Amino acid sequence: xxxxxxxxxxxxxxxxxxxxxxxxxxxxxxxxxxxxxxxxxxxxxxxxxxxxxxxxxxxxxxxxxxxxxxxxxxxxxxxxxxxxxxxxxxxxxxxxxxxxxxxxxxxxxxxxxxxxxxxxxxxxxxxxxxxxxxxxxxxxxxxxxxxxxxxxxxxxxxxxxxxxxxxxxxxxxxxxxxxxxxxxxxxxxxxxxxxxxxxxxxxxxxxxxxxxxxxxxxxxxxxxxxxxxxxxxxxxxxxxxxxxxxxxxxxxxxxxxxxxxxxxxxxxxxxxxxxxxxxxxxxxxxxxxxxxxxxxxxxxxxxxxxxxxxxxxxxxxxxxxxxxxxxxxxxxxxxxxxxxxxxxxxxxxxxxxxxxxxxxxxxxxxxxxxxxxxxxxxxxxxxxxxxxxxxxxxxxxxxxxxxxxxxxxx
Amino acid sequence: xxxxxxxxxxxxxxxxxxxxxxxxxxxxxxxxxxxxxxxxxxxxxxxxxxxxxxxxxxxxxxxxxxxxxxxxxxxxxxxxxxxxxxxxxxxxxxxxxxxxxxxxxxxxxxxxxxxxxxxxxxxxxxxxxxxxxxxxxxxxxxxxxxxxxxxxxxxxxxxxxxxxxxxxxxxxxxxxxxxxxxxxxxxxxxxxxxxxxxxxxxxxxxxxxxxxxxxxxxxxxxxx
Numbered sequence: 027x028x029x030x031x032x033x034x035x036x037x038x039x040x041x042x043x044x045x046x047x048x049x050x051x052x053x054x055x056x057x058x059x060x061x062x063x064x065x066x067x068x069x070x071x072x073x074x075x076x077x078x079x080x081x082x083x084x085x086x087x088x089x090x091x092x093x094x095x096x097x098x099x100x101x102x103x104x105x106x107x108x109x110x111x112x113x114x115x116x117x118x119x120x121x122x123x124x125x126x127x128x129x130x131x132x133x134x135x136x137x138x139x140x141x142x143x144x145x146x147x148x149x150x151x152x153x154x155x156x157x158x159x160x161x162x163x164x165x166x167x168x169x170x171x172x173x174x175x176x177x178x179x180x181x182x183x184x185x186x187x188x189x190x191x192x193x194x195x196x197x198x199x200x201x202x203x204x205x206x207x208x209x210x211x212x213x214x215x216x217x218x219x220x221x222x223x224x225x226x227x228x229x230x231x232x233x234x235x236x237x238x239x240x241x242x243x244x245x246x247x248x249x250x251x252x253x254x255x256x257x258x259x260x261x262x263x264x265x266x267x268x269x270x271x272x273x274x275x276x277x278x279x280x281x282x283x284x285x286x287x288x289x290x291x292x293x294x295x296x297x298x299x300x301x302x303x304x305x306x307x308x309x310x311x312x313x314x315x316x317x318x319x320x321x322x323x324x325x326x327x328x329x330x331x332x333x334x335x336x337x338x339x340x341x342x343x344x345x346x347x348x349x350x351x352x353x354x355x356x357x358x359x360x361x362x363x364x365x366x367x368x369x370x371x372x373x374x375x376x377x378x379x380x381x382x383x384x385x386x387x388x389x390x391x392x393x394x395x396x397x398x399x400x401x402x403x404x405x406x407x408x409x410x411x412x413x414x415x416x417x418x419x420x421x422x423x424x425x426x427x428x429x430x431x432x433x434x435x436x
Numbered sequence: 437x438x439x440x441x442x443x444x445x446x447x448x449x450x451x452x453x454x455x456x457x458x459x460x461x462x463x464x465x466x467x468x469x470x471x472x473x474x475x476x477x478x479x480x481x482x483x484x485x486x487x488x489x490x491x492x493x494x495x496x497x498x499x500x501x502x503x504x505x506x507x508x509x510x511x512x513x514x515x516x517x518x519x520x521x522x523x524x525x526x527x528x529x530x531x532x533x534x535x536x537x538x539x540x541x542x543x544x545x546x547x548x549x550x551x552x553x554x555x556x557x558x559x560x561x562x563x564x565x566x567x568x569x570x571x572x573x574x575x576x577x578x579x580x581x582x583x584x585x586x587x588x589x590x591x592x593x594x595x596x597x598x599x600x601x602x603x604x605x606x607x608x609x610x611x612x613x614x615x616x617x618x619x620x621x622x623x624x625x626x627x628x629x630x631x632x633x634x635x636x637x638x639x640x641x642x643x644x645x646x647x648x649x650x651x652x653x654x655x656x657x658x659x660x
Contacts, residue, residue: 333520432532
């Protein structure tokens, strides 16, 4: 036995070709929106992982460090104690770094650099080496002699692996100068970074410029997805309170506000594009529903004559539109999910943006993935399209006068 | 007998731009429960217009329409929809079945609009189809039925809803004489056995022999 639902369903398939084309347009809009959103999710995750791998999810710094110009004002004294205190508060991995403005020299040439001495947990050190180490190795923890340089910096200094490198850090609290051996060459996507990067072990850097101190302590949480970032808000205040006076705890958002702003813009931009897809599909839905209305005006006249009120007629038209959109959305959604599942193993975009992408923190490989609200929001778009597309035809249908409608010829 | 429907001094004037065409001029008529009445007259005499006004499908220019004790000529669109849904059954000249529904579903359509439960709808619609000899065709679509069969389904649709009155606008006009007479016989039987009140329009003289009362219309007025 039928009901108004099945009547609407049968009505939309009376013109199979037209309905298939319209449902197909909605399906395509759903398909592309899901792919687009999953691509956005992949890019978000990739950029997020790259960024947080290099700066940490949270960073301990000296309070007001942005305004301070003197090297010694930027130092966190007793960095090992601060790190130990953080270790009792969180399971997050910690990177202790000391950044020193320094002069690096070979036998014949010298350059100004930002010398970084750091101590990383093995997994982060391995990742760093995999991404940036071109030749040789990174200085091991406690290595007081080895230094790694950006490859272009080494060329500028005319030094190669095994050659001596001299570092001057005048006006600091350590030895102020040291001789090292070049053990590693690094390649960074950004040439400017490569031309002024030099890496020592933390112990060597402290000995050179600031015994026992660091300029930042990074906390790396085991997050792989951008959606997990919200968890930071829950731990940040307690960790900040444990630091004591003179130190601040910043999230990566606070440390890199420009990138955080880009993250904030990505989703609205995608949703605007999705709205354009659905707007175009919606025009086809309006056309199909309105043509159907014109062709079945006599029938609607009979239905009104038999006692259907304006509300029931409106519901029938809206139901037709929703069913048309839902059937398209279902097929498009399934195809979209299958495509995303097939590409979730990751694919390279290097052909698209080459090596330059790395300079902007773009991931080498993207892994299509959907966030929790991507599917509901896409389906909501499809249903909203159905509702908006039905609005005008439903208004026309609800105003039909039975006698005029039954005499109507299309 | 109890009065089901009454029209008093009913006029209907159609206006197209500045041209006025009177379709009814002061028609008064009373229909009692269980009557089987024919509105007779030539084309353009106002039969269909009178049926439409009696069933709340249109509003009169002046005069009164009373149905089931209520004056309906001033009803709103929604009130008229409800009135038609619960009190009036219609049979149209062109059958006007819904092509995507089966005979059974068409017969149950008004009950669906009323929101009656599925089992009730099915039982009442099947009964109505059986009464009209259409039970065996219950699962056929209109395009699989002859004109006479489609019109019997249309009567079943009106009958299944058990309205106070069934209004039929030239129900046999599209049927051959044998099928038309058979349909009128079915309606007559329903009228006699179940007391269903019928008012139908026709200009076929053979059908007029089978009715209780003939109301003749000429130029929008009841002929003397």
